[in-house]
Amino acid sequence: AQSVTQLGSHVSVSEGALVLLRCNYSSSVPPYLFWYVQYPNQGLQLLLKYTTGATLVKGINGFEAEFKKSETSFHLTKPSAHMSDAAEYFCAVSTLGNQGGKLIFGQGTELSVKP
């Protein structure tokens, strides 16, 4: 069975500082990995995804993530935080066995950005 663990339910950074949101997954088969962002009272917006190929994935709004199979990790980073990055971030996994329509989500990390 697949699972996702996000380390830290709350992360606070200063504006301009590095953002690092941690995600570890468990999967017995090659995973497909996603990061979504949720702003208050809104749905989920895809930031980036890893399927196959290059392990460093670039997404929208300056975010990127690196798939590390040996560490079963898919951490999300952004070099310089903006106030507008304050939101909740979800890491998710999908596998071939799920035929693509099912995502397993982590518990989410709420990012706060201090001025």
Added chain:
Amino acid sequence: KAGVTQTPRYLIKTRGQQVTLSCSPISGHRSVSWYQQTPGQGLQFLFEYFSETQRNKGNFPGRFSGRQFSNSRSEMNVSTLELGDSALYLCASSQGAQVGNTIYFGEGSWLTVV
């Protein structure tokens, strides 16, 4: 291109009633999935439909059901509502042909059970 559209956005129901939520996927998308989001349990997968057939199912009681129509639009129904069913219900769509297809989410339907 219009995104995933969910109706209604907000609703309040009484315990014991039933509710139907509607979802219109992105044009051309054949897969529609539903998720429940609560503060305590987070985001949990309910079910997924592809070409009118349920393809995946989460671990929810039979009170939760869904269907998909020939135009890919989907509805989910919750019968005999309980207080614990209060949640944000998110619909998502994708082309659905293969794993790794981007899954796009709607804004959600906020259900409050009183």
